[in-house]
Amino acid sequence: xxxxxxxxxxxxxxxxxxxxxxxxxxxxxxxxxxxxxxxxxxxxxxxxxxxxxxxxxxxxxxxxxxxxxxxxxxxxxxxxxxxxxxxxxxxxxxxxxxxxxxxxxxxxxxxxxxxxxxxxxxxxxxxxxxxxxxxxxxxxxxxxxxxxxxxxxxxxxxxxxxxxxxxxxxxxxxxxxxxxxxxxxxxxxxxxxxxxxxxxxxxxxxxxxxxxxxxxxxxxxxxxxxxxxxxxxxxxxxxxxxxxxxxxxxxxxxxxxxxxxxxxxxxxxxxxxxxxxxxxxxxxxxxxxxxxxxxxxxxxxxxxxxxxxxxxxxxxxxxxxxxxxxxxxxxxxxxxxxxxxxxxxxxxxxxxxxxxxxxxxxxxxxxxxxxxxxxxxxxxxxxxxxxxxxxxxxxxxxxxxxxxxxxxxxxxxxxxxxxxxxxxxxxxxxxxxxxxxxxxxxxxxxxxxxxxxxxxxxxxxxxxxxxxxxxxxxxxxxxxxxxxxxxxxxxxxxxxxxxxx
Amino acid sequence: xxxxxxxxxxxxxxxxxxxxxxxxxxxxxxxxxxxxxxxxxxxxxxxxxxxxxxxxxxxxxxxxxxxxxxxxxxxxxxxxxxxxxxxxxxxxxxxxxxxxxxxxxx
Numbered sequence: 001x002x003x004x005x006x007x008x009x010x011x012x013x014x015x016x017x018x019x020x021x022x023x024x025x026x027x028x029x030x031x032x033x034x035x036x037x038x039x040x041x042x043x044x045x046x047x048x049x050x051x052x053x054x055x056x057x058x059x060x061x062x063x064x065x066x067x068x069x070x071x072x073x074x075x076x077x078x079x080x081x082x083x084x085x086x087x088x089x090x091x092x093x094x095x096x097x098x099x100x101x102x103x104x105x106x107x108x109x110x111x112x113x114x115x116x117x118x119x120x121x122x123x124x125x126x127x128x129x130x131x132x133x134x135x136x137x138x139x140x141x142x143x144x145x146x147x148x149x150x151x152x153x154x155x156x157x158x159x160x161x162x163x164x165x166x167x168x169x170x171x172x173x174x175x176x177x178x179x180x181x182x183x184x185x186x187x188x189x190x191x192x193x194x195x196x197x198x199x200x201x202x203x204x205x206x207x208x209x210x211x212x213x214x215x216x217x218x219x220x221x222x223x224x225x226x227x228x229x230x231x232x233x234x235x236x237x238x239x240x241x242x243x244x245x246x247x248x249x250x251x252x253x254x255x256x257x258x259x260x261x262x263x264x265x266x267x268x269x270x271x272x273x274x275x276x277x278x279x280x281x282x283x284x285x286x287x288x289x290x291x292x293x294x295x296x297x298x299x300x301x302x303x304x305x306x307x308x309x310x311x312x313x314x315x316x317x318x319x320x321x322x323x324x325x326x327x328x329x330x331x332x333x334x335x336x337x338x339x340x341x342x343x344x345x346x347x348x349x350x351x352x353x354x355x356x357x358x359x360x361x362x363x364x365x366x367x368x369x370x371x372x373x374x375x376x377x378x379x380x381x382x383x384x385x386x387x388x389x390x391x392x393x394x395x396x397x398x399x400x401x402x403x404x405x406x407x408x409x410x411x412x413x414x415x416x417x418x419x420x421x422x423x424x425x426x427x428x429x430x431x432x433x434x435x436x437x438x439x440x441x442x443x444x445x446x447x448x449x450x451x452x453x454x455x456x457x458x459x460x461x462x463x464x465x466x467x468x469x470x471x472x473x474x475x476x477x478x479x480x481x482x483x484x485x486x487x488x489x490x491x492x493x494x495x496x497x498x499x500x501x
Numbered sequence: 502x503x504x505x506x507x508x509x510x511x512x513x514x515x516x517x518x519x520x521x522x523x524x525x526x527x528x529x530x531x532x533x534x535x536x537x538x539x540x541x542x543x544x545x546x547x548x549x550x551x552x553x554x555x556x557x558x559x560x561x562x563x564x565x566x567x568x569x570x571x572x573x574x575x576x577x578x579x580x581x582x583x584x585x586x587x588x589x590x591x592x593x594x595x596x597x598x599x600x601x602x603x604x605x606x607x
Contacts, residue, residue, distance in 0.1 A: 063564050064564045064565065065566050081570055081572050082570075085575075097561055097562060098562050098564050099562060099564065102561065121551075190591050191591055192591055193588060194587040194588070196575075329559050330552065331554075347563070
């Protein structure tokens with residue numbers, strides 16, 4: 001569930017004294033109409049506003065080679081070393097479709113409850129940019145590979161994680177398309193350096209309908225999509241490496257009226273910035289309209305340093321992409337068990353049913369299974385899945401210990417996760433392995449140490465000095481006294497001490 | 502039905518073509534008229550064809566790395582390069598507006 005990305009942003013919006021001071025953004029919050037009505041009226045008593053947010057998410061397909069060529073897909077490499085003649089758009093080259101990319105798109109479509117189009121087409125989208133050598137991008141505008149799906153995500157209401165609400169955003173379509181190269185702007189020498197390593201990498205564009213209303217919802221939806229893609233393996237979806245890019249379309253209108261003019265916000269590099277960018281833009285539009293201005297149908301970039309959106313250069317004026325069918329690619333035909341002809345070459349077949357049967361458990365299913373199997377709370381399952389490797393860690397500890405999962409989870413989510421965050425470590429990097437923790441919890445469960453002592457031992461374990469829990473207990477003399485006589489003697493001393501006062 | 506100046510200007514912006522003189526515009530006009538003859542065909546109930554390849558299905562390639570690693574060759578044709586990057590102008594230089602440029606269309 002989205003937590004920390006936008007919790008603060010979805011409390012009641014208060015207009016500060018005087019005209020909006022966007023510098024106090026830290027204090028500001030945008031009321032989310034998802035829970036009920038629209039954003040409440042500002043102090044001027046004007047009619048409430050309904051923000052509308054739609055997202056276009058581009059996910060890089062996890063594959064060895066590119067969508068239409070055999071050059072390698074890799075994040076870091078010497079410039080222009082992973083580029084084929086086709087990627088550089090040299091004359092005489094032709095696109096050849098990569099089957100793995102098709103399978104990735106089908107998997108993703110199925111996971112998002114889409115109808116898979118058994119026949120889909122490729123088109124050319126024309127525009128000029130230095131990192132698009134052909135002058136057009138091959139995409140699927142008319143008939144994409146998947147349509148009409150849905151994505152469910154969860155939000156926390158209020159400050160406690162225990163109140164969660166599930167929302168759904170409709171998926172309009174998923175299309176296969178090429179990524180462009182990378183432009184490095186060198187303003188001092190007034191030039192752009194172009195690296196085509198990324199040009200031609202396969203992308204799945206997931207188009208969501210404008211069913212969201214604030215930054216928190218947008219971030220939560222994208223987070224869930226990210227988890228789904230990572231579970232499927234169709235994309236590694238790491239935003240920081242540009243494998244998952246989000247463009248937000250934002251507009252506002254009064255309830256009952258037509259949708260307002262929308263702006264497109266690009267250059268959002270993290271889920272946190274996504275929430276901020278969307279909320280800023282909603283606020284900017286409301287303020288602009290309330291002072292009698294108009295919203296331009298433009299593309300804006302999010303400036304993470306300033307926390308605001310600014311008009312983007314090179315995107316002035318509406319683009320006319322002059323879509324046309326890609327003449328070099330016949331239709332993409334997919335099969336299912338029923339439609340599959342008898343003697344087709346296996347290698348040429350993408351079988352939707354075959355892929356469906358092999359889909360892994362999606363995050364929502366995994367969470368439900370964790371709750372059912374271990375008796376933990378739903379919000380616990382969210383935290384487990386949200387942290388890479390944590391579920392596995394938890395399950396391993398449970399296997400090795402007699403302590404009930406319901407008690408183990410506290411140690412995982414409060415203590416272990418707390419330490420991990422404190423030291424900015426991933427689960428994989430943890431100095432405390434699952435068997436060390438299990439050993440410790442066993443000592444606690446057998447009542448050989450107290451809970452307070454256990455916490456002390458854990459703190460020692462975190463130093464990573466290689467000692468076992470038992471060694472630390474002995475070293476620090478943390479064993480619980482069991483001997484009745486010894487306890488009586490101690491109590492007597494205390495009582496005697498009290499009597500003297 | 503003549504092609505308007507607005508459309509011609511729009512095309513010059515999009516495709517960076519230069520209609521140059523009345524002959525250029527006339528050529529475009531004639532080409533459109535020629536293509537318009539297609540409207541005379543009755544296509545009721547006929548699925549549009551956008552490719553002669555419509556009866557085939559696209560060939561699917563295995564996901565193997567078979568190309569790339571030819572930086573030198575690719576950069577050979579580049580007018581300007583910096584280290585191993587292609588060099589381009591700082592951004593798109595849009596065609597100036599009709600009023601602000603020297604064009605036959607005015």
